[in-house]
Amino acid sequence: MQPITIMVVETGQNQAISIQDFEGNSDIRVLDRSKSNDCDLAEPLLQEQEITVDFIESTLEKIDRLNPKTVLINANSTVQEYYDLLVAMHYQRPNTQVILVVNDSISEDCILKALSCGAQGFITNELSALDFIKVVNAIDQGEIWVSRKILTKAMDQVFLLNNLAS
Numbered sequence: 001m002q003p004i005t006i007m008v009v010e011t012g013q014n015q016a017i018s019i020q021d022f023e024g025n026s027d028i029r030v031l032d033r034s035k036s037n038d039c040d041l042a043e044p045l046l047q048e049q050e051i052t053v054d055f056i057e058s059t060l061e062k063i064d065r066l067n068p069k070t071v072l073i074n075a076n077s078t079v080q081e082y083y084d085l086l087v088a089m090h091y092q093r094p095n096t097q098v099i100l101v102v103n104d105s106i107s108e109d110c111i112l113k114a115l116s117c118g119a120q121g122f123i124t125n126e127l128s129a130l131d132f133i134k135v136v137n138a139i140d141q142g143e144i145w146v147s148r149k150i151l152t153k154a155m156d157q158v159f160l161l162n163n164l165a166s
Contacts, residue, residue, distance in 0.1 A: 003029040004140050007068035009059055027133060031066045056088050063093050070097045070136055074125075075106070075114075083117045090118030097139050101125055111150050112157065121145030 006028060063071065071089070075082050082100065089098055099121045100114060111122055120139045123132065135145045146154075 003027055004070060004136055005029045005031055005066070005068040006070045006072060006136070007031045007063065007066050008072045008074070010074040028136060031068055056085050059085060060088060060092055063089070063096055068096065069140065070099060073098060073100050075100045075102055083113060086114060086117035086119055099123055099135065099139060099145070108150060108153055111146065112154055115144070115146065115150075115154065122150075 004027060008030065073082055073085070086098060089096060097120045098118060100119050101124065102111070102122050103124060106122075114122075121135060121144055123135055123145065127135070139145055144151075
């Protein structure tokens, strides 16, 4: 079985995604500087700037170059900034899975909107390496990774939309 390749997108966050625990696992391959000498794969794409069209384009170009199976987006400040990136990835790179790394202050509505824009799951930066591997494998198998509370809320919205359409 080939390892699942992961690319990390960080944009000037105050807390970086902890990936060092995952690098020794044979099921997951983090695409970063330690794995390649020819480009700066571990450097953040953008520091302390709003997400722009340039940011989205450079992220999509990096995805094309690295061809990761999964992209971790460090969204622990706010999810609002990432909706355009999620939509662009969903339409232009539909086979690339997206996991947002968030903190507890992210609202349920932001999570639901990010799911509707193409995110496949949410994790926190404090997730253990073993749980991280479980999440990545589950998403690789086509599952989404959200809390039951968020799933219930999403299903309520689907039910409401179906009733309004009837």
